[in-house]
Amino acid sequence: QKEVEQDPGPLSVPEGAIVSLNCTYSNSAFQYFMWYRQYSRKGPELLMYTYSSGNKEDGRFTAQVDKSSKYISLFIRDSQPSDSATYLCAMSILTGRRALTFGSGTRLQVQP
Amino acid sequence: DTAVSQTPKYLVTQMGNDKSIKCEQNLGHDTMYWYKQDSKKFLKIMFSYNNKELIINETVPNRFSPKSPDKAHLNLHINSLELGDSAVYFCASSFTGAGAPDIQYFGAGTRLSVL
DSSP states (O other), X not given: OOXXXXXXXXXXXXXXXXXXXXXXXXXXXXXXXXXXXXXXXSOOEEEEEEESSEEEEETTEEEEEETTTTEEEEEESSOOGGGOEEEEEEEEOSSSSOOOEEOOOEEEEEEO | OOSEEEEOSEEEEOTTOOEEEEEEEOSOOSEEEEEEEOTTOOEEEEEEEETTEXXXXXXXXXXEEEEEEETTEEEEXXXXXXXXXXXXXXXXXXXXXXXXXXXXXXXXXXXXXEO
């Protein structure tokens, strides 16, 4: 079993839809939770990060962390064709081994 | 200005050859990483260096040897390339001071194809 599980999709939605992307994890030591967006043939770029449980909003994007359920989500409101990309969740512990553990990524296609 | 830059962007080579990938960051970060992304887009840590010191060395064949001449540079040398080494290799960097969030910035990747 992988430490971080993510539905690979692909997920296809019409423009303007609300998108929900999710990851589950098994390591309770994870404290930082991130979402990266990766366009085709590009490097991952950080969208949002959250420390411990709670919500964080940035424009059309909202990240949620529920540590009790070991479940994180990214919501995209009013999705745009430019949001079409692979979304990767990533997690790390606070101290010690400072490397990100990634989910396998969800490919999102927003249809105009 | 590119924050994390890798060269080359593409690398096509024959099995058995030795090749190097270079990475430089101008963000003033103290830690640099190499990740491997396989054909299913799964990103996995290979190595990390903090101020030129090897911190993480995952279960990677010893044909892979990272070298960090200074904290702004991290190179990856691969000996005796095999077909299974074909992947996209990403360099990343972050600041890992006490209490700092582990925000890693990635380069554009090096797409390695071993024929």
